[in-house]
Amino acid sequence: MTRLLALTKKELRIHFSSPPVFLAIGFFLSAAALWFFFIYGFLARDTASLRGYFAAVPILMVLVIPALTMKGWAEEYRLGTSELLLTLPLRSWELVLGKYLGTMTVVLVMVLLTVPVAFLLMPLGEFDLGQITAEYIGTVLLSGTAVALGLFVSVWCTNQSTAFTGAAGLLLVLTLIGRLDSVLSLPAPFLAVFRYVSLDTHFDGFVRGVLDVRALWYYVWLTALCLYVTSLVLEARRRA
Amino acid sequence: MQSPARYRLVYFVLVPLAFVVAGVLGSQVSGRIDLTTGQLYTISPPARERLEQLENPVRIRYFLSPRLESYSGEPERIREYLEEFAAISPLVELQVLDASDPEHRETALDLGLLPQQLTDRDRDSQSLVTVFSGVVLGYGDSQTVLPFVLDSEELEYELVSAWDEMITERAFEIAVMSGNQELELRSAYQNALLRLSERFAVRLVEQGDQIPASADMLFVFGNKDLSGTTVAQIGEFLAAGGGVMLSIEGVHVQLDDELTARELPPSDLDLLLEQYGVRVSRELVLDRFHMIVPLAGAGGGPESFVRYPHWITLMSRNAAPGHPVSEAVAGIDLFWPSRIEPLGESPPGLQLTQLYTTSYEGRVMDSPFATNPALGEDVYDRIWREGGDRIGVVMALSGSFPFYADAGSDAGEDVGSDAGAHAGTQRSDEMADDGRLLLVGGGYTFSDFLELGEDPMRNLRFLTAAGHWLAGDEDLLALLGRTSQDLRLNGLSSSNLRAAVVRFAQWVNIVVIPAFVLLFGAMRIIRRRRIKSAAYVDSTEASSPATKRR
Known part of the structure; x- marks a missing residue:
């Protein structure tokens, strides 16, 4: 546990000395608010709900999370620090979890900085606090899975730009695959599978204010799977 | 240190296998935690109670086009809700039928389900596909159809009300009457009648006709031309334990005369209401929370929008907490409302509830009235300078209504004879049944004028809620209330703020x-x-x- 905590702290230090991390957070906050107030038209819709704000989260995560995870393993390989890391008396899963928790802490700070949106709009109407809570839970779970996917991509790459592009591409596909039916006519069973696989489809319930066990399970399961495969890859490198 | 073979077996075979099994099993588990206020997406106690008390099997058939399911998440939620419904009682048999199957599609059309058109885009072309999402309930020989359902939020209310109608084989009956000769029911109240007929059996009654004995409720829209005979009928009906909704005014605004307003002369209705301890004042009520109305430009100039304090919008925060009607409706829009106020203490046996008031920024305007929006906003300056207060505009009365002593000048001998049949002919105060009366301060509230309001659906919803409350159907009222959150951005009175x-x-x-x-x-x-x-x-x-x- 102490080793895990030390690893997490190290990751946090790296993140908070990296300009792309601050740029990514700033971009996320600004873009989400711009979308909500000007494109979605919060005031024009005259509805006391943050659904529109959170509806933009999955697509914004496609750009923001890869910016946070691209350094993960790719940078370690490029600088050669991975050699040192892999020789430390730490298990592969500890290394993976340490990086994951470090990045997740940054994501949580970013999500926390969206609270003023809700807080400042409260006097305007009767917002459903239960729904907003569910929306935040969904955002944390979605970004948790996206971070695990980003680190999973990063472990295969040796430079940051490849890691960024790969993670963004994977997240984009997993986000939009559930909406494939709007551009392609596919048989219903395929669409059902695509909807199940999509990160966005499972997020819908949270945006409505409902915590669906299947959606919760899906995010936790996919996160665990990605972290597991990442640790396997790391272990294979270590053994090689 | 593990041997390489064992390592490979554990990490590359067993653990991935466990992940696959966990993934498959996890996708089968259903359950959810509903965090919304009022638990919007969870089966409510009234619905659960109905299911638990079932004695005979109920068959639910959900005709769904898979195409629609891939287009929106709502059908999936509807299906989940129905599955949850079926899981509560073993007597509920649920079938989800693929409406794209020609056989099921034929059945759906025969049953009266409403097909909808959906644009289906392919790589190079787009076409229209017909989709279904309808529910058919079957109980014994009777059958009820929800022709097209695509809103999981209102599904429970729709389902339970259809369920009740099917099992009891009876819909509550409302007699509807216009108290304003200028507004004919069929032409001026189309929206209201359409909405009421979705849930109730509606019968249109002319003034002078007897109130049908089968009617459970009486809705009277407007009071300008209400005759003494009709007023006496209303009194009889209430004393017999009936439910009455009156949309009334103390000041009438003439639509065909540049919106001039005049006080209504004292009438039999005033006498009746006095007996119940209520008065309709001869003032117009204004509020800082009001609507903005379009105003045609002078000489064919461009249309402009002006603030119009005579059309007020009441919100859930202006409502009496805990009353089933105000809990079920997020608010109501009123056009040239009149104050409805209690006269001292309520009469014995009658409970008066001020259901809606204006905001703390409510004001009244006495004669001479300035009601034409073309006069500009300056005419209200003096009124806004006076201190504001909450002014009652909607009132609910329930309990034992005293018999109407003074039937007025034109009340005939046979007044309310049919209404009398509702509860017996010879009655005394001791025998009076519990009745319910809703007084809405505004003669135009439910006319098609409501289309000009902030949210026409709220006034229509109020009508449905009024119907359920007057019929004593608190369960359905509670279900209706589950989806009645007022989500408008109306927390601040000033649009500038x-x-x-x-x-x-x-x-x-x-x-x-x-x-x-x-x-x-x-x-x-x-x-x-x-x-x-x-x-x-x-x-x-x-x-x-x-x-x-x-």
């Missing part, structure tokens, strides 16, 4: 916080670089020959 709050929120969230993050990042990075370069200088100095010599 509202715009200012939004502007502030925009600045803070689009500019200030992101800029703060970037600034913090820049400062942190600069600081670290300084520390790094200082450490580098120190180390180079430490390793230089001069330093070494020292």
